[in-house]
Amino acid sequence: MNITISKCTAVNGTTGEGKSLTKEERKEVVEHWIKVSKKRLIVIVHVGCINVKESQELARHAQDVGADAVASLPSLFFKPSNIDALVHHCAEIAKSAPTLPFIYYHLPIMTGVELNMEDFSYRAQKEIPNFGGIKFSSKDLPDMIGVVFSGVNVLFGCDEQFVGGLAMGAHGGVGSLYNFMPKIYHKMIALIKQGSLPEAREEQMKGQRLCRVMYKYGNLQGGNVAALKQIMSYTGVEMGPPRSPMRECTKEEKEKFKNELKAIGFFEWL
Numbered sequence: 423m424n425i426t427i428s429k430c431t432a433v434n435g436t437t438g439e440g441k442s443l444t445k446e447e448r449k450e451v452v453e454h455w456i457k458v459s460k461k462r463l464i465v466i467v468h469v470g471c472i473n474v475k476e477s478q479e480l481a482r483h484a485q486d487v488g489a490d491a492v493a494s495l496p497s498l499f500f501k502p503s504n505i506d507a508l509v510h511h512c513a514e515i516a517k518s519a520p521t522l523p524f525i526y527y528h529l530p531i532m533t534g535v536e537l538n539m540e541d542f543s544y545r546a547q548k549e550i551p552n553f554g555g556i557k558f559s560s561k562d563l564p565d566m567i568g569v570v571f572s573g574v575n576v577l578f579g580c581d582e583q584f585v586g587g588l589a590m591g592a593h594g595g596v597g598s599l600y601n602f603m604p605k606i607y608h609k610m611i612a613l614i615k616q617g618s619l620p621e622a623r624e625e626q627m628k629g630q631r632l633c634r635v636m637y638k639y640g641n642l643q644g645g646n647v648a649a650l651k652q653i654m655s656y657t658g659v660e661m662g663p664p665r666s667p668m669r670e671c672t673k674e675e676k677e678k679f680k681n682e683l684k685a686i687g688f689f690e691w692l
């Protein structure tokens with residue numbers, strides 16, 4: 423069993439954050455990540471857009487500049503209403519970067535597209551020659567285990583449920599908490615591998631404590647990404663302000679936020 427976790431920003435290049443960026447900015451971010459990663463990191467470029475042409479352009483760009491894989495959400499306004507439409511949409515994007523694995527990015531809470539991923543997996547393996555797996559950011563673990571048994575790679579994306587995801591067969595994780603508390607998540611992997619479930623749960627509870635504070639400020643700021651950026655700044659990595667419709671914390675909020683993180687022990691987990 424080879425389980426890995428990945429820092430979301432490092433691996434996806436243009437995901438959570440990237441959804442607020444223009445196409446040109448996204449290309450710039452990708453080029454920069456590829457330059458600084460110098461092949462030490464796997465760079466998976468998220469290319470989901472509101473229309474397929476722009477996704478194809480970003481996929482081509484990712485392939486041209488040396489990315490390792492592309493990933494895409496479904497189309498975000500005209501949403502695929504059935505598996506046929508989703509497979510077709512993914513195939514259209516995947517064929518624009520034919521030498522790279524294509525990963526479908528299943529994030530129903532944000533996209534509203536909640537099709538059965540087990541059914542999708544069987545179809546995608548047959549119909550998308552470079553299909554490489556699913557980033558599974560849904561809490562529907564029964565659906566996830568179906569994907570695992572279809573033979574498809576699963577990168578799990580619900581950080582507050584990582585232990586559950588691993589227990590159900592996820593092969594790795596891509597998420598936002600790994601940006602600032604990777605040690606805790608590496609520990610979860612090690613504990614699961616050695617069969618120490620109670621200890622793994624202890625570590626998972628830290629993730630849950632973090633999420634409860636993060637959601638509170640994410641709600642105030644108009645989105646979790648804004649709160650996640652704020653947490654990054656407490657670890658010494660300044661990410662700049664979030665983009666509209668999210669907002670930065672006020673000075674008082676920043677102080678309170680930091681104190682609440684201190685109270686749960688966050689700074690000892692780094």
Ligand SMILES: CC(=O)N[C@@H]([C@@H](O)[C@H](O)[C@H](O)CO)[C@@H](O)CC(=O)C(=O)O
Pocket residue numbers: 430434437438439529531532559579580581582596597598599633646
């Ligand atoms: C809905 C959402 O934003 N999910 C996050 C999680 O990492 C999430 O922040 C974490 O599980 C806490 O809820 C990722 O799966 C999403 C992500 O990696 C991305 O948008 O690129």
